Amino acid sequence: MLIKDIKCGPPFNELFPVDRKVVEGLKESISRHGFSDAEPVIIWRGKDILVDGHLRYLAAKELGYINVPAFHMNFPNEEAALRYAIQRQTLRRNLTDAEIMRCIEALDRRKKQGEEQERHKGRFQPKASNEAIGKSAQETAKTVGVSRAKVERARTVLNHADEEIKAAVKEGKISINRAYRITRGKAAAAPPEPDQAQAAPAHSQATATAAVDPAPAQAADTQSGRRKQELRQALEELLAWRQRYRHLFELGNIFAAIDACELCQVRLVK
Numbered sequence: 001m002l003i004k005d006i007k008c009g010p011p012f013n014e015l016f017p018v019d020r021k022v023v024e025g026l027k028e029s030i031s032r033h034g035f036s037d038a039e040p041v042i043i044w045r046g047k048d049i050l051v052d053g054h055l056r057y058l059a060a061k062e063l064g065y066i067n068v069p070a071f072h073m074n075f076p077n078e079e080a081a082l083r084y085a086i087q088r089q090t091l092r093r094n095l096t097d098a099e100i101m102r103c104i105e106a107l108d109r110r111k112k113q114g115e116e117q118e119r120h121k122g123r124f125q126p127k128a129s130n131e132a133i134g135k136s137a138q139e140t141a142k143t144v145g146v147s148r149a150k151v152e153r154a155r156t157v158l159n160h161a162d163e164e165i166k167a168a169v170k171e172g173k174i175s176i177n178r179a180y181r182i183t184r185g186k187a188a189a190a191p192p193e194p195d196q197a198q199a200a201p202a203h204s205q206a207t208a209t210a211a212v213d214p215a216p217a218q219a220a221d222t223q224s225g226r227r228k229q230e231l232r233q234a235l236e237e238l239l240a241w242r243q244r245y246r247h248l249f250e251l252g253n254i255f256a257a258i259d260a261c262e263l264c265q266v267r268l269v270k
Helices: 018-035 054-062 078-092 097-120 130-142 148-159 164-170 177-187 195-213 212-242 251-259 264-269
Strands: 041-044 048-054 070-071
Touching: 018 054, 041 054, 041 078, 048 054, 048 078, 078 097, 078 130, 097 130, 097 148, 097 164, 097 177, 130 148, 148 164, 148 177, 164 177
Parallel strands: 041 070
Antiparallel strands: 041 048
């Protein structure tokens, strides 16, 4: 395929940074042996978009090649093409945390864009249940080649961390686990904020009930407040316990279960 006809752009060219050492190595190999037909670049059929093979494409382009071996594939949508590109990389090597973060971010962004397009078409999109969210995390974990717990930690960082922390992960300065612990630590230290969307209806209902019989309403509020306080205390003790005994590898499965609970402190206390 003519190099000038290949479209190279986001999100595919942003998933993995350009490693100049690898590009120079490819240029040397191509100069000696030519561009191998056994390793063609992958093109999205009908769109001429480069899905996989960006470093080989770049090496050939810098060497002045006019044509490169290409294999055209059909993809139903951009999300499917993204998953294919990521899986191709995981088959070649282990991804760094910085690359894993970018891949998860790209997949989640594309999924949200797809849902938004469905809404504009007038199709009903119910709010995702915990089961649906878990299934999504499992699918993403399979695509990226990591555990579901790591996907959930990465999503916690992407959705709740400071921009500085997110940038540090994407630049390879800190790990996903480290960023997750920092983010969770800040969330635990911050005072709880009421959910305004739920507080108003709950308040109205409590007021209406109190007008008929104030005693049961007050008792219910007291019991709910006591339960939330007990949950907060239990979660704080659980997280402290995990931190204290993290060196005991025999408890690894239990630690993984705790880590898999994305913002469990917020979810359980509401």
